[in-house]
Amino acid sequence: MLVVMRDHASQEEIDHVVDRLHEAGAEAHLSGGAVKTVIGVVGEREVVYSLELEGLPGVEEVVRVLKPYKLVSRDFQAEDTVIRVGGSVVGASDAAMIAGPCSVESEEQMLAIARAVKAAGANFLRGGAYKPRTSPYAFQGMGVAGLELLREAGDEVGLPVVTEVLDVRDAEVVAEYADVLQVGARNMQNFMMLEELGKMRKPVLLKRGLAATIDEVLQAAEYLLKGGNRDVMLCERGVRTFETYTRNTLDLAAVAALRTLTHLPVIADPSHATGRRELVAPMCRAALVAGAHGLMVEVHNDPEHARCDGPQSLTPEQFAELMGTLGPILALDARRWGSAA
Ligand code: PEP
Ligand code: MN
Numbered sequence: 001m002l003v004v005m006r007d008h009a010s011q012e013e014i015d016h017v018v019d020r021l022h023e024a025g026a027e028a029h030l031s032g033g034a035v036k037t038v039i040g041v042v043g044e045r046e047v048v049y050s051l052e053l054e055g056l057p058g059v060e061e062v063v064r065v066l067k068p069y070k071l072v073s074r075d076f077q078a079e080d081t082v083i084r085v086g087g088s089v090v091g092a093s094d095a096a097m098i099a100g101p102c103s104v105e106s107e108e109q110m111l112a113i114a115r116a117v118k119a120a121g122a123n124f125l126r127g128g129a130y131k132p133r134t135s136p137y138a139f140q141g142m143g144v145a146g147l148e149l150l151r152e153a154g155d156e157v158g159l160p161v162v163t164e165v166l167d168v169r170d171a172e173v174v175a176e177y178a179d180v181l182q183v184g185a186r187n188m189q190n191f192m193m194l195e196e197l198g199k200m201r202k203p204v205l206l207k208r209g210l211a212a213t214i215d216e217v218l219q220a221a222e223y224l225l226k227g228g229n230r231d232v233m234l235c236e237r238g239v240r241t242f243e244t245y246t247r248n249t250l251d252l253a254a255v256a257a258l259r260t261l262t263h264l265p266v267i268a269d270p271s272h273a274t275g276r277r278e279l280v281a282p283m284c285r286a287a288l289v290a291g292a293h294g295l296m297v298e299v300h301n302d303p304e305h306a307r308c309d310g311p312q313s314l315t316p317e318q319f320a321e322l323m324g325t326l327g328p329i330l331a332l333d334a335r336r337w338g339s340a341a
Contacts (some may be wrong), residue, residue: 001048002076003039004061012057012310014039020183024051032101040076042226069218069227072232077263080293080294081229083203085179087339088123090233092267094338095330096294098162098205098267099319100126102309103139104146107153112301116316120271120323123339125150125159126296130166131308132186139307141166147177154269155178162205162296168193175202185210185237185272188220198227204254205267205296214254216271218262233265234258235296236287247275247312249285252290263294272296277303280314281322288329294338297322 003017007227014037020026033232041048053062062073069325070076082091091123099117104110106126114125131139142149154161160179165171166187173183179296180203187193188209191286197204208217217234224232236255238248250273258266268287270280300306300313314322330336 001041002063002065002070003037003041003053003059004063005037005039005058006060007035008188009037009058009060013056017053017056017059020053020056022049024098025049026051027226029071029076029228031333033079034305036078040071042070056258062111067083068215069222072218072221072262072264073197073261074261079263081230081263081265083233083265084230084300085124085203087158088160089151089338090267090294092293093333093335094293095288095335096124096233096267097122097326097337098124098294098296099299100162101126101128101300101306102271102313103131103141103307104149105142105307107149109301110149111156113299113316114157114159115318116301117299118157118159120316120320121327121337122319122323123159123337124162125157125297126153126162126182127153128164129168130164130174132164132166133182133308144173147174151177165193165197168196171196175200179200179203180205180233188212189223191220192269193218195227196224198224198229200229201231202229203231203233204229204231205235207237207269208239208251208254210240210248212239214257214261217254217258221262221264233267233293234262235267235269236273236292237269237296246271246273246279250274250287252286255287255290255292256329259291267290267294267296271298271309277312277314278320280312281318281325284322284327285329286327295326 029040099122131141162180270283
């Protein structure tokens, strides 16, 4: 349920509504625009619906939201969420380019790639230290040593770092090193983990599950916002279909749909969606045209010898060439790479 306050409702009036909600055992989540405050009410349906809030001072309207997600919806917050991480910004007209290797492999590898993607204009550095591998015999990531190398490389070039939390038991340690916590496709509906990350105050990049509907993505994000974490970006990384030529099927309609349904930034990951290096650049361009607020692209200085996802990784040269083609697309609707620098 949403309580829409009148324009310029006083703080006292807002506090009064919030107090009533708390007394009834419901949660109040505030979304404050310059003029209007909307209070998202979360709690047991019977309790919430029995509250009589219409007559309270400053209340303009009480809206019953039938969608299963509320805080992530545009009804709760009309304006795009803008997330600031270090010197980088994502959301509204600020776009993110999150680039780096699939997994952290060594200091030399991480530094070489970090320098290359930074020079080409990326505003976030990625690299996995805990890898969700289909085979238990495949490289599982370097763990804490990998987090250290990622952090070092990010600091060296001045980029915030994004890395995956594979297990809720690692959340604290990953948060010590990372600026953005990635929830991988395989964990999108790990509700216990979402609850834990919702309590933390670190931005989260939530990837779409392998076979998750748009509705399920939004409900997963709702867990994070319900916990109080507002800095959440969604990531379309392709879904499973009958097609096997590409690793997954990049669902660009989902990008456009999410832009209408939620205020959260939407990122597209053509690397994992296609699994093929030659398809990454065209799908990056298409995703930006579809309205994505950013891209995640795997880059490796020696893709042939990459320990993970080499076939979909761009070389630094290919990445720089790609970046050159994306600026004009962003400029078409007055967007730019979101960097405070
Ligand atoms: C990744 O980004 O390295 C990754 C494993 O992605 P996904 O969870 O989308 O498969
Ligand atoms: Mn990968």
